[in-house]
Amino acid sequence: MNISATNQEIIDDFISMLWIEKGLSENTASSYKTDLTTFCRFLKQFCGDVTLLELSGTHIDTYLEYRVSRNISQRSTSRFLSTCRALFKYLIASHKVNKSPLENIQNPKLPSYLPSTLSxxxxxxxxxxxxxxxxxxxxxxxxxxxxxxxxxxxxxxxxxxxxxxxxxxxxxxxxxxxxxxxxxxxxxxxxxxxxxxxxxxxxxxxxxxxxxxxxxxxxxxxxxxxxxxxxxxxxxxxxxxxxxxxxxxxxxxxxxxxxxxxxxxxxxxxxxxxxxxxxxxxxxxxxxxxxxxxxxxxxxx
Known part of the structure; x- marks a missing residue:
């Protein structure tokens, strides 16, 4: 499912900024783009023609509930929220929105993780x-x-x-x-x-x-x-x-x-x-x- 032209333009501009100003790696930028594109497809399917500039906390909460219902990992959800926070920091700095819809949304508590290692x-x-x-x-x-x-x-x-x-x-x-x-x-x-x-x-x-x-x-x-x-x-x-x-x-x-x-x-x-x-x-x-x-x-x- 294609996303709206407005949302596609916002995502592309955001990713370009990450490349040029932040020097983000290709892999990280690709992950950001995938997270946001998947979210926009959800918005188009379940919330109508909502643009990223019109997002509310309710839209975010609805998507988080959807992710829980699909058994998507908390670590993946935490990364998605970090991506969204970076996006809205950029949108606020660009004077495209006044505030972030994620102000009252907390990241899920992640289970403690010890990396596997070898003797x-x-x-x-x-x-x-x-x-x-x-x-x-x-x-x-x-x-x-x-x-x-x-x-x-x-x-x-x-x-x-x-x-x-x-x-x-x-x-x-x-x-x-x-x-x-x-x-x-x-x-x-x-x-x-x-x-x-x-x-x-x-x-x-x-x-x-x-x-x-x-x-x-x-x-x-x-x-x-x-x-x-x-x-x-x-x-x-x-x-x-x-x-x-x-x-x-x-x-x-x-x-x-x-x-x-x-x-x-x-x-x-x-x-x-x-x-x-x-x-x-x-x-x-x-x-x-x-x-x-x-x-x-x-x-x-």
Whole structure:
């Protein structure tokens, strides 16, 4: 179902502002657009030709009730409300509306969530799963090693460019969310492996000029989804049964650093978190693992 031309124009202008002024990533902007387009389709079907400029709290409440009836997750609903708040902040600043219809609407309380992570032995098994003699698998091996060594996001890794690698200095200039840059040390193992891959294996993957460090088989930039499938493949090869996500090695990077005594603010800086509270969840993961170790190995645990 198509949405009204007015709502489409509002959404397009909002997304353009996010791109130009906020430097939002393509994935985040796409999520915002999907949230708002889905909402506008609901409005057209159930509320008539209501534009986003005419929204009331009642419209929002009706949509939230609809989402509950469809068993849509609270986390997804919380993201939708955040999207709407960003939209109305923009509309107010643009003098298109006077106030937000979300003033009296609260986000749903989210269940506590601890990210899944791997033990140090499981990480080692995963990193050694690829074949050292195959160009594709050596690319993947270098990617896995770099992911664990730096805590990069998968989206940051697949978009990494040659000029962002400081192999002599052992650092990477990572372009994160909102176009923010940070310098991250890569460690000796990752430094050696990436250097070896670039010298001996990367040229075999290039069938066209490319500045991408880890090109796909076609020589283009690899998608996040493709690399996620590669991670799952190597986890199967390594016999890892733990539930994985694309950020599993990022979680392991943070948790293992904290387990070995790293300062929380240093981990925050390495991960590129703007808010320390986002990083603090890893202290809970580390504490949870310590509690399990005590329960399993202490004579009175």
């Amino acid at each position: 140090e032995q499981q990480v080692n098994d995963l990193l050694t799963a690829p074949d050292d003699n195959d160009p594709i698998q050596m690319r993947d091996k270098a990617m896995l090693e770099l992911l664990y060594a730096t805590g990069m996001r998968v989206s940051e890794l697949v978009n990494l460019q040659m000029h962002e690698l400081g192999l002599v200095q052992g650092v990477i200039r990572v372009t994160g969310k909102g176009g923010k840059e940070r310098l991250v040390p890569m460690g000796e193992n990752a430094q050696d492996l990436v250097s070896h891959y670039i010298k001996y294996f990367r040229p075999e993957l290039l069938n066209r000029p490319s500045n991408t460090v880890f090109p796909s088989k076609r020589g283009t930039t690899m998608t996040r989804q493709t690399f996620w499938h590669r991670i799952k493949y190597y986890a199967k090869v390594a016999g890892i049964q733990t539930h994985l996500s694309p950020h599993t090695l990022r979680h392991a990077f943070a948790t293992h650093l904290l387990n070995h005594g790293a300062d929380l603010r240093v981990v925050q800086m390495l991960l590129g978190h703007s808010d320390l509270s986002t990083t603090q969840i890893y202290t809970h993961v580390a504490t949870h693992r310590l509690q399990k170790l005590v329960e399993e190995h202490h004579p009175r645990g």
